[in-house]
Amino acid sequence: MDIQNLQFAERFNGISGSAIREIFKLLAVPGMISFAGGNPALAALPNEQVAELAKELLLDNGKVLLQYGATEGYAPLRESLVPYLKDRFSFSCQENEILPVTGSTQAMDLLCKALINPGDKVVVENPTFLGNMQCIKLYQAELIPVDSDDDGVDVDALEEVFKKEHPKMFYVIPTFQNPTGRTLSLPRRKKVAELAAKYGVVVAEDDPYRDLRYAGQELPSIKSFDTEGWVAFMGSFSKVISPGLRVGYLAANPALLRKCTIGKQSSDVHTANLNQAIVDAYLRRGLLMPHVESICKAYGEKMNTMLGLLAKCGGVARYTKPEGGLFIFAELEEGRNALDLLKKAVEKKVAYVPGTHFYAGGGHENTFRLNFSMPTVEQIRQGMASLHEVFSEK
Amino acid sequence: MDIQNLQFAERFNGISGSAIREIFKLLAVPGMISFAGGNPALAALPNEQVAELAKELLLDNGKVLLQYGATEGYAPLRESLVPYLKDRFSFSCQENEILPVTGSTQAMDLLCKALINPGDKVVVENPTFLGNMQCIKLYQAELIPVDSDDDGVDVDALEEVFKKEHPKMFYVIPTFQNPTGRTLSLPRRKKVAELAAKYGVVVAEDDPYRDLRYAGQELPSIKSFDTEGWVAFMGSFSKVISPGLRVGYLAANPALLRKCTIGKQSSDVHTANLNQAIVDAYLRRGLLMPHVESICKAYGEKMNTMLGLLAKCGGVARYTKPEGGLFIFAELEEGRNALDLLKKAVEKKVAYVPGTHFYAGGGHENTFRLNFSMPTVEQIRQGMASLHEVFSEK
Secondary structure, eight states: OOGGGOOOOGGGTTOOOOHHHHHHHGGGSTTOEEOSOOOOOGGGOOHHHHHHHHHHHHHHHHHHHHSOOOTTOOHHHHHHHHHHHHHHHOOOOOGGGEEEESSHHHHHHHHHHHHOOTTOEEEEEESOOHHHHHHHHHTTOEEEEEEEETTEEOHHHHHHHHHHHOOSEEEEOOSSOTTTOOOOOHHHHHHHHHHHHHHTOEEEEEOSSTTOBOSSOOOOOGGGGOSSSOEEEEEESTTTTOSTTOOEEEEOOHHHHHHHHHHHHHHHSSOOHHHHHHHHHHHHTTOHHHHHHHHHHHHHHHHHHHHHHHTTOTTEEEEOOOSBSSEEEEEESTTOOHHHHHHHHHHTTEEOEEGGGGSTTOOOTTEEEEEOSSSOHHHHHHHHHHHHHHHHOO | OOGGGOOOOGGGTTOOOOHHHHHHHGGGSTTOEEOSOOOOOGGGOOHHHHHHHHHHHHHHHHHHHHSOOOTTOOHHHHHHHHHHHHHHHOOOOOGGGEEEESSHHHHHHHHHHHHOOTTOEEEEEESOOHHHHHHHHHTTOEEEEEEEETTEEOHHHHHHHHHHHOOSEEEEOOSSOTTTOOOOOHHHHHHHHHHHHHHTOEEEEEOSSTTOBOSSOOOOOGGGGOSSSOEEEEEESTTTTOSTTOOEEEEOOHHHHHHHHHHHHHHTSSOOHHHHHHHHHHHHTTOHHHHHHHHHHHHHHHHHHHHHHHHTOTTEEEEOOOSBSSEEEEEESTTOOHHHHHHHHHHTTEEOEEGGGGSTTOOOTTEEEEEOSSSOHHHHHHHHHHHHHHHHOO
């Protein structure tokens, strides 16, 4: 039988792969300045430090690291995460409430695996991270977008949706959100935790950018206000150590975490031990926060440079003013199309991500997302000058 | 709302976690001799070599390795896999037909994600690897077991099932099968490839043990007889380099591989680059096969020791005689129960896995699986002496 007859699973209906990851492939052109990714700066990746740690860990404990590990995770890392979560995210949990995962994308996948039946409803911020929207769609959930403003998601609208639609889950990025860079305010964090318990909705709190703060005051996590166990917290070391190592974690109530752990047995058995041990060494030896400080200094300068240039950029009507993270979200004047203009921008060797991809229902074609962590300050100047030219043309 | 009200997804109905992985937790007792796992011997894990490689790779190319990678995999590894697959598994493929994955368990998960709708039928060998049976069950497929004999799966029975049941997929471990240690004969390999194309059934060929041959003649893969693209080949470096690194690969026709790649975007974005680069170095520098030879020498001696002692073991009616791999499968006399006897064995500080777990329909309580790679030769002697005592009691 011809292989053309092969039928794929229904979950792939309407799924075409991440638009962003397809844009990334176009960026290989020499001289391209990319504001499109969400990548750390190369200078922020501590390869010499990781080289020494990897060698040391493999010589000291390599038989354990190279052998099969527990699906539940590398025990020393779980131990190190307890005080880290208390210190950085203001919530207490036990080791058996933490599951190291293969990047926090896997945490999202496992939560969906544990919870979502086809047709279930999942509420997302409008706009939100499109990678995780694709993950949710592959579980055949119905996405319900709720708008946000400068203080994050509109909690009154959220309550209406919780009440009327009985969603299974609410996916939220509370700090330096992707794509907007906005941070959910303290009163709204409390409110989200309260609504989750009131209506029985699992909150999937995704907070990978939190340690990248360049201004303003830290806020406690939504999970720190969770009294009943409805908030599942997804963390990542991709933005503060290395995305290439693929280490994140999920902190959730034990019953939910147990289902995720069984799901993980069939996903990849366990997260690579060496990678977990490297992250553990960063936490255990106090290497993480000094490294984060050095990153933040450089990233803060880049963000401020880009914000300053956006203020003078032709055609730009509005943009967010983040206090940290990796992204700024901007709007062109009404009626203009950032998707069409991307072609012209790429001709001038600068790229961004059209904002429409981040809206569950599409539209908003005049919006776009800019990343400032990956380019150098000089590239930011050059790239913004090119965007000024592209956007100023009528 | 009390978290007790949380409803899990229907895919978890009847799923309780891998029975084997639960047995593993009981093995932490000091002095326990385990024939239960499928772990490499600690001596076979090349931690000093990996330590040097990791350091060198991170110093030379660490910015790339620690940055985000492509979902499609680390390009040098895909390049290295092409000649490796040709040389070791006798099939030709292009780089775009290979997807590095986070252990071959992920290959199984991605194939199911790409292909299986709830209620679809998946044919498995009877008995077979229970980890992947759980993976298939989580996609809510119906498992159809087909019996095997010393030459592997019964291809006449297989054809009947293909004809009558129209399954979506056939999962098969052709070489030194888990749990039986049996190898599918050459004529049957050809026949399986032929039946796949005739009836339009995807063959998921899982061949992680192949390089661990201690006797007899190598056979080409089922995929080497695949003319239409119905065979998807899952490979792993867990048994020949390290399971803790979590690196495997999937080789399949481009249309199927594309769906699996989109599925992987949402599973873990990409497999950790450092881990892929370490495996690439083993292939590229010719380090793999010398390492495999040294492993095989030790494992062959262990297998022969265990086979010799099984011949004299009380209560054992029958056992397989593998030419490689990690496992021997044995039967007690009819009416005896290996599940009950495991408790007595554990009291005498020796463990195995009851065979019933490997049968899709249960039963076969008189069977059990023995692993010989992890224990030392001395531990094999001690453990088999204890089993002789346990099984000889009436």
